[in-house]
Amino acid sequence: MTDKPVETMSFEEAMGALEQVVGDLERGEVPLEQSIALYERGAALKAHCAKKLAEAEEKVELIRAQEGRAVGTTPAEGM
Numbered sequence: 371m372t373d374k375p376v377e378t379m380s381f382e383e384a385m386g387a388l389e390q391v392v393g394d395l396e397r398g399e400v401p402l403e404q405s406i407a408l409y410e411r412g413a414a415l416k417a418h419c420a421k422k423l424a425e426a427e428e429k430v431e432l433i434r435a436q437e438g439r440a441v442g443t444t445p446a447e448g449m
Contacts, residue, residue: 376414381422388415 376384391412394400400408 376411376418379415379418381419381426384415384418384422388412388419391415 374383374387376387379387391408395405395408395412
């Protein structure tokens with residue numbers, strides 16, 4: 371497990387670290403105290419990834435709005 375602060379990670383780094391945490395927890399080979407620490411880090415990583423995704427969605431919506439395309443909708447089939 372890396373000690374890099376979660377808030378400095380890119381989305382890809384955080385996803386990789388989260389996958390590692392999940393794998394470590396699923397194997398069940400870590401002591402209880404370390405499992406708790408891993409779980410806490412996993413929760414922070416998940417929140418960070420969700421934040422990064424929300425930021426990306428906002429950027430895409432802004433681009434769509436600047437292009438004059440409808441924001442938050444998709445075209446109906448056949449149109």
